[in-house]
Amino acid sequence: MSELKQAKCEACRADAPRVSDDELAQLMHQIPDWTPVVRDGILQLEREFKFKNFKLAWAFHQKVAQLAEDEGHHPALLLEWGKLTVTWWSHSIKGLHKNDFICAAKTDALLAS
Numbered sequence: 782m783s784e785l786k787q788a789k790c791e792a793c794r795a796d797a798p799r800v801s802d803d804e805l806a807q808l809m810h811q812i813p814d815w816t817p818v819v820r821d822g823i824l825q826l827e828r829e830f831k832f833k834n835f836k837l838a839w840a841f842h843q844k845v846a847q848l849a850e851d852e853g854h855h856p857a858l859l860l861e862w863g864k865l866t867v868t869w870w871s872h873s874i875k876g877l878h879k880n881d882f883i884c885a886a887k888t889d890a891l892l893a894s
C-alpha cells in the first residue's frame with residue numbers, strides 16, 4: 782500500500798524545494814501509472830483515466846475537484862468524452878513537490894472508491 786495516500790498536503794511556499802532526481806525516482810515507484818511530463822519547462826505528473834461515457838468521467842472529475850479542495854492543492858483537469866486527464870504540479874515552485882505525489886496517490890485511491 783502506498784504511504785503517500787495516507788499523507789496530507791502541506792502548505793507549499795514559493796521557497797519550498799522541488800523534489801530531487803533521487804526523490805523523484807523513489808516516489809514514482811509509488812505511483813507507477815503516472816508519467817512525468819515537461820510542459821512549458823515545468824515538470825508535472827500526468828495520468829489519463831478512461832471511462833465508458835462522459836457522465837462517469839464527469840463524476841470522477843467532481844471527486845478529484847473535491848480532493849483538491851480538501852487538500853488545498855489543485856490539478857489541471859481535462860474532461861473529455863470517456864476520459865479525464867489529471868495533471869499535478871506545484872504552481873508556487875513551478876515544479877514538483879511531495880504534495881503532487883500525495884495527490885496523485887490519492888487520485889488513484891479515488892478510482893477504487
Ligand SMILES: C[C@H](O)[C@H](O)[C@H]1CNC2=NC(N)=NC(=O)C2=N1
Nearest residue numbers: 793853854855856870871872873
Ligand atoms: C493559497 C493557496 O493555498 C495556494 O495558492 C495554493 C492553492 N493550490 C495550489 N495548487 C497547486 N497545484 N500549486 C500551488 O502552488 C497551489 N497553491
